Amino acid sequence: MVYFIGKKEKEKEKEKEKEKEKEKEKEKEKEKEKEKEKEKEKEKEKEKEKEKEKEKPPVQGHNACTGVGSMNLKKYLVRALHRLQKGPGYTYKELLVWYCDNTNTHGPKRIIKEGPKKKLIWFFLTLLFASLVFWQWGILINTYLSYNVTSSLSIGFKTMKFPAVTVCNANPFKYSEVKPLLKELDRLIEAALERILQPTPGNSSENLSPPLDLELWNQIPLVLIDEHDKDNPIILDIFETNQTAVVNETAMVNVTSVSDDTAGGSQRSADNETVGNRTTVENQTTALPAPGNTTSEEKKYKLAVKLCSHQGSDNCTYRNFSSAAQAVTEWYILQSTSILSKVPLHERIRMGYQAEDMILACLYGAEPCNYKNFTQIYHPDHGNCYIFNWGMDEEALNSSNPGAEFGLKLILDISQQDYIPYLSSAAGARLMLHQQKSFPFLKDQGIYAMAGTETSIGVLVDELERMGYPYSDCTMNGSDVPVKNLYSQYNTSYSIQACLRSCFQNHMVEICGCGHYMFPLPEGVTYCNNEDNPGWAYCYSSLRSSIKQRQICIDSCKETCNDTQYKMTISMADWPSEASEDWIFHILSYERDMSTNVTLDRNGIIKLNIYFQEYNYRTISESAATTIVWLLSSLGGQFGFWMGGSVLCLIEFGEIIIDSLWITVINVIGWCKGLKQRRARARYPDAPPTVSELVEAHTNLGFQHEAAGAVPGAEALPPEPGTPPPNYDSLRVRPLDALGPDSDADAE
Structure with missing residues (x-):
């Protein structure tokens, strides 16, 4: 009986378990049905969206197609990513x-x-x-x-533009106009020359009437350097009355040899310190006749220009020259530059040679011309200059044939009798051939035409075509050059000469505080002079001697990529001849001065013939030596x-x-992932739950927490019973003989 009761209880427990399993299955089915319903709802929503997209206008349909295309693109990218992650599949x-x-x-x-x-x-x-x-x-x-280049030469034949022709007088100003400004300067140089050439004891400025203005002299003085002792040369002041005292007081200097060129070209490059007082000497070795009865073999002297940072300073430079004539000219130029820099531009133009006085006759081909066909500019070196065929306000003239009869013919009057004696030692006309709208740098590329001659200039044209970056560092118009072009105020084209001079002037303004008279000025800057800038000549000389400054300008400036050069063949003959000079001078004098008297002579007359020697032009062009x-x-x-x-x-x-590389990247990524996993295992030693365990935990209600607030607080729960669990041994089946005699009685 007891056996059957235990069996029934077990069956009931099994049935309960089955019921629980059925309930779980029902719950799973319900969840599946819910998921299916959710999927159906999603499908319905998608269908609604598709219907809405169909209802949209055609323009928006394009966006739908774009959306489909983007989905396909995403799928393609995902597949490509999987393919990249998989790799080529080889070792x-x-x-x-x-x-x-x-x-x-x-x-x-x-x-x-x-x-x-x-x-x-x-x-x-x-x-x-x-x-x-x-x-x-x-x-x-x-x-x-x-990026090497090869140069090729080609010869062509065409109608060519006649070059621009600039003519200037070798003397910048009429002496009769500028003499009042240079009066004291002339008296100083005359007294200095007298002192040098005829030195006698007691000959000084005090004996002259009226006395000399030594303040002007002391700003930039001329001195004698006694080189009797080559190792210890002695400086002698020309206007010092007691030379012995000067010898005892002057410092001994070191003498070295340097060169002397213009600021635009090669420049001096020596700065030598003295033994005693930081005096420097720039030397161009020469021997000057010694004073008195002393011969040059016994004692040698050199004339030098003394330049100091400021008056009375011991920081000085002595510029020596190979001849006293060069020293005097250099000294006079420095002093006159200081004086003329304070004169307004219109006054300097007035003191120069006017076009109607200088240009006596003009003929271009068969067409007559006059001074009105020339453009006037002011050139610091040569005063008033006149440019024919510059092309600024009119079109450039063309030449149809070679030969002198198709070129330019000029007769110039240079008025040599009105030259400044100590400023211009050469007589004649300075001329230059150049491109239209370019500034004439006569000091670099000009030539002289001698007075009393007929000078014929045959011209050959060379056109240069350079390749730009990276084959050469040339520029088309100067816009990529870091130097501000000061010559742009003339509305001229870029040239490397303009760049070098602008660079030098900008450095001088920055270092010396003023600009040099020979170059254009930046805005708001004045020219240097002895009164406002006492040490300007020393600063200018030091800057011109600086290798660093020269290299900076060379590195900053660039050549033009396209350039035209004029090669000249020059021939000269006396003009006019002795047989014809009488009537020619009479006619020219009458045309200029309306006088029957002869006011001209061969020392002031120049005739010029400028023409194309050949009608062929040469083009020198560069091409890449190596191409792709x-x-x-x-x-x-x-x-x-x-x-x-x-x-x-x-x-x-x-x-x-x-x-x-693909395999390497995949291996590196795999190694990094493995390293990351090893670090994670070291940090979390327990194995992560499997998917089945996570699903069971999600579906088992025993693992689910009750709703918040459903569980009463710990204080409200009843205490756990202390009764031990029941003993179910009485339900177990035992053999009858194991039962005692009292068992039946108890059972009953």
Whole structure:
């Protein structure tokens, strides 16, 4: 009986478990039904969206197509990402074997198909020739990147523009006009020359009437350097009455040899310190006749210009010259520059030679011309200059034929009798041929025409065409040059001469605080003079001698990419001849002065003939010595010669490189992931739950928490019972003989 009761209870428990399982299955089915309902709802929403998209206008339909296209693109990108993550599917060894077996390059196939010895031989041969190929490629690429050029000469024939012709007087100002300004300067130089050439004891400025203005002299004085002792030269003041005292007081200087050129070209490059008082000497070795009865063999003197940072300073420079004439001219130029810099521009123009006085006759081809056909500019070196055919306000003239009869003919009056004696030692006209709208730099490219001669100038034209960057550092119009072009105020084109002078003037304004008289000024700057800038000559000389400044300007300025050069063939003859000078001078004097008297002579008359010598022009053009076509053909030739390869072989090799990098990236990513997992295991030693465990925990209600607030507080719960659990041994089946006699009684 007890057995059956226990059995029934077990069956009931099993039934309860089955019911629980059925309930769980029902709950799962309900969840599945809910998920299906959710999916159906999503599908309905998608259908509604599709219907809405269909209802939209055609323009928006394009957006729908775009959306579909974007979805397809996303799928494609996802597949491509999976393909990239998968890699080529080879190892390094398999990849190399496949390449050697399939490449069209000679050599690699023999490495994998021959015996061990031949494999080794072919491996070294392939490696050797591959190295030769790369070496040759390096040479070819380096040659290409050097951007060398080749020059070619071509000769053409066409109607050419007649060059612009600039003519100036060698003397910048009429002496009769400028003499009042230079009166004291002339008296000083005359007294100095008298002191140098006829030195007698007691000859000083105090004996002159009226006395000299030594304040002007002391600003930039002339001195004698006694080089009797070459190691210890002595400086002698020309206007010092007691030379012995001067010898005792003057410092001994070191003498070195330097050159003396203009600011635009090569410049001095020596700065020598003295033994005693930081005095420097710039020397152009010469011997000046010694004072008194002393011969030049016994004692040598040199005339020098003394330049100091400020009056009374010991920081001085002595510029020596090979002749006293050069020293006097240089000193006079410095002093007159200081004086004339304070004169307004319109006054300087008035003191120069006017066009109607200088240009007596003009003829271009068969057409007469006059001074009104010339454009006037003021040139600091030569005063008033006149440019024919400049092309600023009118079109440039063309020349149809070569020869003197088709060129420009001029007769000039230079008025040599009105020259400044100490400023202009050369007599004649200064002229230059240049391009239209370019500034004439006569000091660099001009030529002299001698008075009393007929000068014929035959012109040949050379056109230069340079290649720009990276083949050369030339410029088209100067817009990429970092130097501000001060000559742009003349509305002229860029030239390297303008750039160099502008660079020098900008440096002088920055360092010396004023501008030099020979160059244009930046805005808000004044010219240097002895009164406002006492040490300007010293600063100018130091700056002109600076190698650093010169190199900065050379590095900053660029040549023009296109340039026209005029080659001149010059011939001269006396003009007029003795037989014809009488009537020619009478006519020219009458035309200029309306006088029957002869007011001209051969010392002031110049005739010029300027014409094209040939009608051929030469073009010198640059072209690239190495092009990309040359580079590719040379690279292919070397590769084909040494390894029998082609461009497709290079593509194959590139494919192998890409696959190798691909495998390397995948291996690196895998190694990084493994390292990350190892670190995670070290941090979390327990294994993470499986998917089935997570699902069971989600579906088992025993694991679910009750709703918030459903569970009463710990204080409200009843205490746990202390009764021990029941003993179910009485329900177990035991044999009858195991029961005692009292068992039945108890049972009853």
